[in-house]
Amino acid sequence: MLFDTPTSPPTGHIKEAIRKIEQKTSDFTGVVTLVYDLTIVKKPGSMEINVAKSNTNSIFTLHYNIYLPTNQQVIEESPKDPVVEVRDILCMNIPALEAVKPGSHVKEFTLGVAVDFGESKTVQFKQLVEKRTNNVSITKRLLRSGKLLAYVSAFANYGGGHVYIGINDDGKVEGEKITLQDRKELQEKIGKAIGSMVWPDNSYTQSEEEKRWQINFVEVKDARGGIVPSTFVIVIYVAQCLGGVFTKEPESYEIINNEPRRIDFPTWRKLMIEGLGEKEDKSDEETNDTHYKAKVDEILTELLNDNCEWSELKKAAENAQTTHDEVDIRLICLSKLIKFCLRKGYYENADKMFKEYEELLPKSSNVELFEIVEQYLLCFQERSKGNYEKSYEIASKCLEKLEKIQPGIVSAAFFVLVATVVNIIAIEKCNRSEKNSFITQAKQYYHTAERHLENVHGLEAARADLKHKIYVNEAMFFSGSCLAGNKLVNFDASVISKAQAQKCFDKSHDIVSHDMFPLSEFREIQYNLAQSDHFYRHCNSKLTVQQRMKKALKFAKRAEDAASDAGLREMSQYAKNRVTSIQEEIENCSL
Secondary structure, three states: OOOOEEEEEEEEHHHHHHHHHOOOOHHOOOOOHHHHHEEEEEEOOEEEEEEEEOOOOOEEEEEEEEEEEOOOOEEEOOOOOOOHHHHHHHHHOOOOOOOOOOOOOOOOOOOOEEOOOOOOEHHHEOOOOOOOOOOOOOHHHHOOOHHHHHHHHHHHHHHOEEEEEHHHHHHHEEEEEOOOOHHHHHHHHHHHHHHOOOOOOOOOOOHHHHHHHEEEEEEEEOOOOOOEEEEEEEEEEOOOOOOOOOOOEEEEEEOOOOOOEEEHHHHHHHHHHHOOOOOOOHHHHHHHHHHHHHHHEEEHHHHHHHOOOOOHHHHHHHHHHHOOOHHHHHHHHHHHHHHHHHHHHHHHHHHHHHHHHHHHHHHHOOOOHHHHHHHHHHHHHHOOOOOOOHHHHHHHHHHHOOOOOOOHHHHHHHHHHHHHHHHHHHHHHOHHHHHHHHHHHHHHHHHHHHHEEEOOOOOOHHHHHHHHHHHHHHHHHHOOOOOOOEEEEHHHHHHHOOOHHHHHHHHHHHHOOOOOOOOOOHHHHHHHHHHHHHHHOOOOOOOOHHHHHHHHHHHHHHHHHHHHHOOOHHHHHHHHHHHHHHHHHHHHHHO
């Protein structure tokens, strides 16, 4: 790189240039490549950038231009993510999802009134903030940022979905002012823009509009039910289209004779699927299989934690087994179905599935891992029945087995469960020495669970949910309480810390605000239980004791109502325990 001045530029300029080059390199290669494979040497009048020569064929992708949905946004696949994740999308090696049907969108909207549904992996809201001018039509405003095409890519790569244009982030209906000419232009130009995207086998044509996408203009009404003139919510339906839908061709390069050359899409796709060497790595099939299992686990867990219906979870489990009919997938599905039954208190149904699980277990490709999952479920079963000592006994026998598997989601989940059980037992112990021993164990297990999550890469939703679980239960712990609702008496308060409890809540809030992973419906019940304990225990100079107790009661009742509505037997009982004890406390305060 030659400088265009007779002498070298100021040192500050060179440093800034190097910093930007390193940052850009790190963005798509990661830190390891930056450290070991890139060297920048300053010379008089020039700067030399050396890239280590790889002993294998390589391609360098700057932008995949493929998107996936989260619960509140759509995110572009990062070049730093494992290649196998993109390969899974291209090869349709992902769990089968029930596709969103055309015409299933909401068809009634009232101006200024919030809708009764929220954003999700199949629903996104968008409000055009830029005002219409003579030079900028609504179509240009909609397509200018490229965000609409990102929604189309994300929904198509998942289960399909709807984009509601004219609804703000809070779900409030604002509507969009649209003329007849606007409608014609929107149909034509949105169709052209979507048609220019890269679809599987590149066979997309505008004649397939009814199959791939639809645009609907839903009239907005006022509070009295009258039509608001020229005001609509634009609903764009995107159909599920597996195999990889890109906003445009991926930006990827290969080095030929020391020169970067852009790779065309057909070549890039072939390289991604078949591999770069003459022979595909023998472990690729195993890697793909591992990723599929992880995705199935994550999808079923998400349904479970959103308090889904039995039929919905069972259908998702059946779909997961349609493309991969193997023992390990069946064991994953059984574990989630068993957990559903245990949360609801359907113990007979759980026992039947436990028998099937035990029969399949010896045929698994990872017996040790699924044995631990089975012990986790048995431990959970006894806890849900109130047999805490029995639950602890099962867990204790399994702790040695945990050392034989790689730390990750399963081991972290097990340690959280053990910690909650130990915390409950600690509060029930009368002997001070025994009580302190169990309190110490509980604290250690929560810490171990968090440490094991540090080994989890990918599976962001599952990781975030487990973090929420750890922090919520730790908040109870530092409030001198436990999941069951029992509380330490004041003279046992060495563990009680308002600051530590608040720190746990703050960590949970950070996951929502920074990582964009909100509490699931199930986890929100536990969060309300923890908030109830927090107000019950910790003094607040602005509130009287009775006011604190009323706040605690409000959160406990909120948890009780949600648990009762969802039919969650164990959580419902734990919430009732709190309601009863708090009401007694309020009565005592009134005397």
